[in-house]
Amino acid sequence: METTTVTTNGRVTIPQKLRKKYKIKPGTRVYFTEEKGEIKMEAITPELIRSNWGLLGTKGKMLKALIEERKHL
DSSP: OOOOOOOTTSOOOOOHHHHHHTTOOTTOEEEEEEETTEEEEEEEOHHHHHHTTTTTSSTTHHHHHHHHHHHTO
């Protein structure tokens, strides 16, 4: 288990071990969900995008848009 402290600005540092494991680099976008009283964070990585390919039935258009958006960050 890894722990960190929330700053006065509401920021947290993701421990280095987890950043390496999940390939989280500066500029990586993340999203948060709340489920059963827990807050979950998931990095939006190319692997996550590929794993959801076809989920929305857009025939890859959404994937291409997300990859393009990520290039500009």
